[in-house]
Amino acid sequence: NAGVTQTPKFQVLKTGQSMTLQCAQDMNHEYMSWYRQDPGMGLRLIHYSVGAGITDQGEVPNGYNVSRSTTEDFPLRLLSAAPSQTSVYFCASSYSFIMGTGTDEQYFGPGTRLTVT
């Protein structure tokens, strides 16, 4: 298994440009999430999905769009990049957390370092 893969690893954008961060997992996980990591703030949830066709907003969704057309893929779209979106982005996936059953931790991708100038 490749686990959770993210592309690209590094990206520089100009203000106003758009782009899509790719995330894929080959573990048949139901749950997928996007986080951003900024210094001193830990990781904050942007959007998450509990299955194909179902997405919801996290703590910091503004400026980002997601869709989940397949179980494997969960792309994150920046429609009009802003300097405030300079960050490291992590995608994660996991099985559903069901009370009383053995469940798994979230698997994180290697991250995408995005700089918006």
Add this chain to the structure above:
Amino acid sequence: AQKVTQAQTEISVVEKEDVTLDCVYETRDTTYYLFWYKQPPSGELVFLIRRNSFDEQNEISGRYSWNFQKSTSSFNFTITASQVVDSAVYFCALTPLIYNQGGKLIFGQGTELSVKP
């Protein structure tokens, strides 16, 4: 509201010292998971432990141990006989154990541990 607080921003110790990383959480949910992740200088997130709210047993894994106390809403992490390779940022995280809410990790701000030789 849910919140995770890691009050220690940075800790510096000398090799072989014991060190405890504090984690205090807030949640109204009666069922939840708590996690610790390690982020070494290379940047990836490494899963260390998951504990559910029903299980207050402390856990030991080699030099690592975890103390979960629901009465004080704390989930502290101790490294015994620290080593230089333990130098990293450590994150505590919380997720509700509710259907369709899994995959929503709430992270603390992180504690940067520096172990000097």
